[in-house]
């Protein structure tokens with residue numbers, strides 16, 4: 001995600017759903033596979049769906065249950081951890097307060113389920129039989145998502161329907177079990193292992209659909225159905241719209257699509273997307289998905305990344321577009337291909353995505369923002385933040401390893417996870433030189449593509465250079481900028 005601050009302070013039918021089967025057995029499945037069939041029902045403002053999830057146990061412990069994140073419940077009335085902060089409340093909830101949520105309507109292939117967690121955010125599924133290491137099991141869940149009227153990741157927006165984080169998403173596993181997180185209004189709380197998806201999504205034929213992955217749309221009786229596959233991805237997301245215009249361009253064998261609502265220079269926006277794909281592929285390693293889709297929505301700020309797809313806000317200023325597109329596109333490397341724990345260490349993917357945007361702009365002077373100006377902007381923003389923080393509270397802790405819910409708000413999050421990270425990576429490149437810097441970034445990409453990397457994993461990629469201490473001093477909050 002990329003935040004833009006205006007001021008410094010700123011009838012459902014499950015058609016042929018794959019049957020759940022309960023047996024466990026030695027598995028050749030190496031990634032979790034989701035098979036989702038659903039229909040968007042505009043009159044009800046709902047998405048009704050069925051999902052068969054096949055889960056391999058790739059760890060060493062026997063599993064008795066599976067845990068899933070129920071992200072749509074953050075939109076429900078009374079949620080403790082709302083998805084939208086006060087700062088963006090009015091622009092997101094364009095018709096006033098509106099609520100959503102998710103109901104589990106059926107389960108097959110498991111003993112029982114329970115909705116719990118700190119904020120009704122976790123679905124625990126008790127398995128019929130223990131799932132031993134190297135075995136897999138399948139569970140089929142019916143679910144019904146009520147969409148809030150909101151311009152956000154999931155909802156009926158003013159001009160689009162955004163369907164992201166709508167399905168029960170298997171929690172990633174950490175050393176002590178499932179990583180279960182609440183929603184957070186600043187930052188992206190999603191932490192997922194790479195998985196494979198088969199999705200069939202039906203919707204009224206007056207809509208167009210934007211999606212990542214490989215697929216095709218068929219029409220029948222006033223409805224369209226998208227059938228798509230996406231492999232080795234963190235998630236799937238879709239945008240439906242009646243007024244979406246479309247352009248595309250291929251770059252290095254990757255089809256880059258741009259769906260837009262209103263853009264006075266769509267060529268330039270598409271060019272920023274193709275240029276970013278080309279530049280990052282050369283600098284860090286190849287883009288691995290069959291296509292890349294950029295789509296304008298009424299998202300209240302900046303943009304939001306998913307595997308193979310990014311949303312950008314339709315109200316971006318012309319001079320913001322290239323940086324936002326480059327930032328969101330960089331997340332294909334630093335979120336999607338190389339995963340990290342965005343809840344516990346949000347700086348890791350945000351700093352890298354933001355600094356990657358600086359590198360892109362440095363190499364694309366036609367975008368009109370120099371590298372020096374980009375760094376200066378981050379320095380000015382961060383110093384203003386630090387000065388205010390230390391004067392107001394006397395507190396000088398600027399450590400970056402803090403979880404999303406421990407930030408005091410959007411302003412602190414922006415300055416520590418983005419601006420400070422940009423300054424840090426600029427200083428690292430000054431010390432190592434460009435060649436060694438990019439070589440370490442490539443090592444990070446190669447070693448952790450398809451995995452969830454830690455801050456130490458990233459720092460270790462600069463091994464043999466003299467910057468490991470510098471990186472730690474920034475991350476631990478000990479250096480003065």
Ligand SMILES: [Zn+2]
Nearest residue numbers: 001002350353
């Ligand atoms: Zn971001």
